Amino acid sequence: MGTAMVSGMLRNKLYQPEELACLGAEDGSAEALSSRTGIRHIPNLEKLLAGCEILVLAFKPQQLSQAGSEHARLSEGKLILSILAGSTLKRLDEKFPLARNIIRAMPNTPGQIGAGITCYSTKNEIDFTDREKVENILESMGPVIPLEEKFLDAVTALSGSGPAYVFEFVAALRDGGIRAGLEPEVAERLSLETVLGSARLLARSGEKPETLRQWVSSPGGTTLAGLEALEKGNFRSLIADTVLAAKNRSMELAQD
Numbered sequence: 584m585g586t587a588m589v590s591g592m593l594r595n596k597l598y599q600p601e602e603l604a605c606l607g608a609e610d611g612s613a614e615a616l617s618s619r620t621g622i623r624h625i626p627n628l629e630k631l632l633a634g635c636e637i638l639v640l641a642f643k644p645q646q647l648s649q650a651g652s653e654h655a656r657l658s659e660g661k662l663i664l665s666i667l668a669g670s671t672l673k674r675l676d677e678k679f680p681l682a683r684n685i686i687r688a689m690p691n692t693p694g695q696i697g698a699g700i701t702c703y704s705t706k707n708e709i710d711f712t713d714r715e716k717v718e719n720i721l722e723s724m725g726p727v728i729p730l731e732e733k734f735l736d737a738v739t740a741l742s743g744s745g746p747a748y749v750f751e752f753v754a755a756l757r758d759g760g761i762r763a764g765l766e767p768e769v770a771e772r773l774s775l776e777t778v779l780g781s782a783r784l785l786a787r788s789g790e791k792p793e794t795l796r797q798w799v800s801s802p803g804g805t806t807l808a809g810l811e812a813l814e815k816g817n818f819r820s821l822i823a824d825t826v827l828a829a830k831n832r833s834m835e836l837a838q839d
């Protein structure tokens with residue numbers, strides 16, 4: 584996700600490569616990012632933070648526990664922008680109490696190609712200049728929506744985890760096509776293009792999904808027969824349960 588943000592920022596010409604720097608762990612991802620994009624790799628945290636104004640946290644949520652008083656001292660006066668799933672503003676504030684402000688954001692994986700969506704909350708009310716900086720960074724992954732933190736577990740469950748549900752739906756559609764007699768490669772292509780095209784049509788039309796669904800289901804027709812099978816299998820309530828299960832897990836993780 585860190586790589587996606589850097590690539591997006593450079594693609595949007597928000598920063599020049601020399602204005603960005605990264606630090607990773609031991610798997611070489613920061614070095615690789617640096618040599619691929621031209622941003623600086625500064626393996627020393629003190630040196631990295633000495634010259635930076637905004638610190639983006641994009642490591643695994645469990646690694647936050649490693650941050651200690653040194654990190655608190657070094658981040659004084661900086662903007663902290665975290666994309667760590669389940670790490671609350673309260674928890675981030677415990678680790679970075681001297682920061683100018685803390686932003687908790689929840690992007691999603693289509694952000695890797697600039698087609699994501701991100702919601703964010705801030706610890707303190709954010710002024711115009713900082714808001715612009717933060718939103719510009721997050722917009723490198725797609726549209727951005729500010730929201731109260733109380734909604735972020737639901738956001739995680741819907742847009743954060745949502746791409747996985749869509750991938751599963753594409754796989755299910757493909758398998759259905761195979762059972763209906765198609766060759767696997769053809770079924771795979773048809774299922775992907777159908778989901779892609781339908782989402783684009785929906786976005787472009789500005790209509791509700793129910794309206795578009797109605798337009799393609801004539802009485803006594805094939806689509807209606809398929810939709811009736813979906814209804815019989817409680818498709819909508821299954822998806823609602825899916826989102827609620829993910830939300831509950833997000834709340835549990837925040838407690839941990």
Ligand SMILES: NC(=O)c1ccc[n+]([C@@H]2O[C@H](COP(=O)([O-])OP(=O)(O)OC[C@H]3O[C@@H](n4cnc5c(N)ncnc54)[C@H](OP(=O)(O)O)[C@@H]3O)[C@@H](O)[C@H]2O)c1
Pocket residue numbers: 584585606607608609610611612613641642643644646649666667668669689690691692743
């Ligand atoms: N993937 C998603 O859909 C998604 C959506 C929303 C939010 N998020 C959040 O985004 C974050 C990153 O997810 P990811 O999927 O991109 O994970 P990832 O591919 O495992 O990347 C984690 C990165 O953190 C680096 N790292 C590890 N320890 C570090 C340390 N102590 N200091 C600095 N950097 C360190 C790793 O460097 P090395 O490679 O050198 O070890 C690696 O580059 C997670 O917190 C996740 O909750 C992900």
